[in-house]
Amino acid sequence: MSGKKSPNGSRSDQEGTTEARRMPMREFSRSLPMSLLRAREAVMRQFRPSLRNHGLTEQQWRILRALTAVDTIEVTELARVAFLLGPSLSRILRDLEARDLIERRTAKADLRRGEVSITSKGLKLIEAVAPTSEAIYAEITHRFGAGKLAELQDMLGELERSLAAMEVAGEGEAAADE
Amino acid sequence: MSGKKSPNGSRSDQEGTTEARRMPMREFSRSLPMSLLRAREAVMRQFRPSLRNHGLTEQQWRILRALTAVDTIEVTELARVAFLLGPSLSRILRDLEARDLIERRTAKADLRRGEVSITSKGLKLIEAVAPTSEAIYAEITHRFGAGKLAELQDMLGELERSLAAMEVAGEGEAAADE
DNA sequence: GAAATTTGTTTAACATGTTAAGTTATCCGA
DNA sequence: TCGGATAACTTAACATGTTAAACAAATTTC
Numbered sequence: 001m002s003g004k005k006s007p008n009g010s011r012s013d014q015e016g017t018t019e020a021r022r023m024p025m026r027e028f029s030r031s032l033p034m035s036l037l038r039a040r041e042a043v044m045r046q047f048r049p050s051l052r053n054h055g056l057t058e059q060q061w062r063i064l065r066a067l068t069a070v071d072t073i074e075v076t077e078l079a080r081v082a083f084l085l086g087p088s089l090s091r092i093l094r095d096l097e098a099r100d101l102i103e104r105r106t107a108k109a110d111l112r113r114g115e116v117s118i119t120s121k122g123l124k125l126i127e128a129v130a131p132t133s134e135a136i137y138a139e140i141t142h143r144f145g146a147g148k149l150a151e152l153q154d155m156l157g158e159l160e161r162s163l164a165a166m167e168v169a170g171e172g173e174a175a176a177d178e
Numbered sequence: 179m180s181g182k183k184s185p186n187g188s189r190s191d192q193e194g195t196t197e198a199r200r201m202p203m204r205e206f207s208r209s210l211p212m213s214l215l216r217a218r219e220a221v222m223r224q225f226r227p228s229l230r231n232h233g234l235t236e237q238q239w240r241i242l243r244a245l246t247a248v249d250t251i252e253v254t255e256l257a258r259v260a261f262l263l264g265p266s267l268s269r270i271l272r273d274l275e276a277r278d279l280i281e282r283r284t285a286k287a288d289l290r291r292g293e294v295s296i297t298s299k300g301l302k303l304i305e306a307v308a309p310t311s312e313a314i315y316a317e318i319t320h321r322f323g324a325g326k327l328a329e330l331q332d333m334l335g336e337l338e339r340s341l342a343a344m345e346v347a348g349e350g351e352a353a354a355d356e
Numbered sequence: 357g358a359a360a361t362t363t364g365t366t367t368a369a370c371a372t373g374t375t376a377a378g379t380t381a382t383c384c385g386a
Numbered sequence: 387t388c389g390g391a392t393a394a395c396t397t398a399a400c401a402t403g404t405t406a407a408a409c410a411a412a413t414t415t416c
Contacts, residue, residue: 028243029259030331032318033225033236036218037261039334042341043211048374057374057401058211065206076364081207083215088402090366095401112364112411140210143340152333153208155326156217162321163220226404235371235404254394266372268396273371290381290394 046140050132054125059084059092064101064126067118074107075114101125224318228310232303237262237270242279242304245296252285253292279303 028034044058051061062082067073073081079089093116096102101122107113118126141149206212222236229239240260245251251259257267271294274280279300285291296304319327 028240028247029261031315032327032331033218033221034240034261035331035334036214036221039337040211040214040218041261042338043214046341046344047211052375059402062206062212069206074364083207083212083219085403085405086365087367087404091402094366110364110412114365137209139344140341143344144337148333148336149210152330152337153210153213155330155333156213158326159217159322159330160220163224163318166224166317166321230405237372252394263373263375264395265374265397269372272396288382288394292395 043140046136047133050129050136054129056125056129059088060096061129063089063092063096064118064122067102067116068123068126070117072115072117075116078116096122221318224314225311228314229307232307234303234307237266238274239307241267241270241274242296242300245280245294246301246304248295250293250295253294256294274300 048058051058056064059082062084063078066078066081075089075093076086078084079086082089084092093102093104097104100119102116103119104114104116107115144152226236229236234242237260240262241256244256244259253267253271254264256262257264260267262270271280271282275282278297280294281297282292282294285293322330
């Protein structure tokens with residue numbers, strides 16, 4: 001476990017794309033995190049250009065999309081639904097508010113909480129992007145197969161549930177005074 | 179497609195976590211990109227603490243891991259294997275080099291190309307992290323099931339291939355002078 | 357009911373993602 | 387062989403991911 005593989009000698013070749021260089025680390029590239037990362041990137045690559053043409057990032061789109069389903073929503077709940085961390089969401093909401101795509105106000109009952117809602121301008125933007133987005137999604141479904149897509153999503157959900165209860169062991173390497 | 183749903187009235191409740199608030203946008207959260215994102219996050223959440231204890235980020239780990247499989251590798255090829263964009267890789271390599279975990283030198287045949295390799299210090303770090311990483315991976319495999327894991331990865335690879343040939347249509351919204 | 361604790365959100369700091377532009381080196385055709 | 391196109395990085399600029407810390411409002415505790 002402590003030596004390098006691929007007896008390349010001293011790389012005497014130069015135009016050939018040596019076997020060792022053409023396909024390094026097959027095993028690594030097949031790890032679950034890499035598989036998930038590549039699959040997601042393959043999907044998002046389809047959507048990004050359209051979003052970009054409308055001046056939206058993927059995360060901004062997720063937020064606006066989530067807001068269309070509710071009247072108002074609290075920041076923490078929005079973070080959960082759009083799957084964003086608090087700090088990211090905080091920054092993005094600031095920007096979206098400056099662009100008049102969303103509105104915020106503090107809750108009367110609990111002054112710590114912020115309530116967010118989409119503006120009519122935001123709704124119009126969503127409606128402008130949605131057709132293209134839905135067309136892309138339909139094309140993906142068609143190419144991969146609706147049945148397989150459903151099956152894949154079932155497995156992904158099951159994977160999530162399998163790991164939800166798993167302990168997150170950090171090897172206990174922190175200083176003892178903690 | 180243009181109206182808000184969930185007739186909440188003016189949210190007269192307060193302790194109840196209204197139905198509309200408890201489960202907003204079920205459909206959105208079931209989209210393929212979100213499913214892939216959540217699944218990957220569920221997996222990486224297991225690995226991050228261990229990596230962090232060794233002073234490594236996920237991307238730095240990917241790079242070092244890829245380097246253990248080869249003697250040297252060119253930057254572009256490394257970007258492909260570790261699935262990182264050029265600019266990200268450029269920055270990370272600068273840091274890893276400063277920490278003496280990798281070495282770089284320009285190729286004699288083509289002065290544009292940089293050749294990267296892992297140092298003995300980098301190898302030692304890998305060997306220190308690997309046991310925990312492999313244990314975590316084994317636990318994930320056990321929880322989810324080895325068979326299902328293989329099946330999932332097959333589907334992910336198939337999804338990638340399905341989308342590889344797909345056109346990336348941007349709606350042609352750019353200015354005409356481009 | 358004031359101090360201590362907890363909760364909801366934001367700010368800070370650093371690392372990466374993403375696109376565009378810049379640099380240097382190689383290639384290639386007139 | 388010269389000059390335009392390409393190629394391989396790198397820098398720059400802005401947005402997000404990630405963890406820690408700050409902050410203010412609410413809740414709990416004594």
